[in-house]
Amino acid sequence: MASKIWPVLKLATKVTVAGGALYVAYDSGLLGSSEQGTEVLGKAKSAIPPAVNEWLKYFGMEECGQQFQRFRMGPQKYATLPAKDSSI
Secondary structure, eight states: OHHHHHHHHHHHHHHHHHHHHHHHHHTTTTSOOOHOOOOOOHHHHHHHHHHHHHHHHHOOOHHHHHHHHHHHHHOOOOTSOOOTTTOO
16 A cells, blocks of 8 residues: 555655745746846845854854855956956
8 A cells, every 4th residue: 555655645745845946936037038037046046044054053164154155255366367358
């Protein structure tokens, strides 16, 4: 009996997760216009790094948080290169 229920339970779980992801994307505005998508992206960029740092501190991995901040800022050696001349 349990062997017949297992595939149905797996399918129900997959459909539930996919439906939940679709609902969250729609509710947050990702499936709307491009202006809404840009606004949501800006909110996510400002919300994700503090949340990651909080979890890293919670698990005692502060050095990973520092590496994450360096990765997020990008390489500093390329910041001083001159801009490409667009008149050519």
